[in-house]
Amino acid sequence: xxxxxxxxxxxxRGRRWGDEDVVFDPYSGETHCLNALASAIFQRVDRSDxxxxxxxxxxxxCPGGTTxxxxxIAVARLRDLGLIRVDHHGD
Numbered sequence: 001x002x003x004x005x006x007x008x009x010x011x012x013r014g015r016r017w018g019d020e021d022v023v024f025d026p027y028s029g030e031t032h033c034l035n036a037l038a039s040a041i042f043q044r045v046d047r048s049d050x051x052x053x054x055x056x057x058x059x060x061x062c063p064g065g066t067t068x069x070x071x072x073i074a075v076a077r078l079r080d081l082g083l084i085r086v087d088h089h090g091d
Contacts, residue, residue: 002052002053002054002088002089003052003053003054003086003087003088003089004050004051004052004053004086004087004089005041005045005050005051005052005053005056005075005084005085005086005087006045006049006050006051006084006085006086006087007045007046007048007049007084007085008082008083008084008085009085010025010026010027010082011026012024012025012026012046012083013026016039016043019036019039019040020033020034020035020036020039021033021034021038021039021042021043022034023042023083025081025082025083027082028082030081032081032083034078034083035074037060037066037070037071037074038074038077038078040060041056041060041071041074041075041078041084042078042083042084044056044059045078045084046084050087053071053075053086056071057071
């Protein structure tokens with residue numbers, strides 16, 4: 001079953017420093033500091049209408065570095081913070 005990542009649809013405000021982001025959510029009033037991996041995922045999802053999680057895995061996972069498990073944890077965190085949406089097609 002495909003898992004698709006989408007922008008939250010919120011008017012988020014962000015600043016980028018190096019490979020990290022700080023994102024302000026005016027709906028919740030919360031500010032979130034994203035590490036390099038979460039930031040890379042957030043940036044790619046935010047710039048698109050939808051990204052297939054498996055396609056994202058292929059561009060971020062690398063031997064000896066980021067694993068699919070790391071990506072899944074970062075995606076879940078971004079979803080829980082309300083910064084992205086995760087759609088499970090076929091549910």
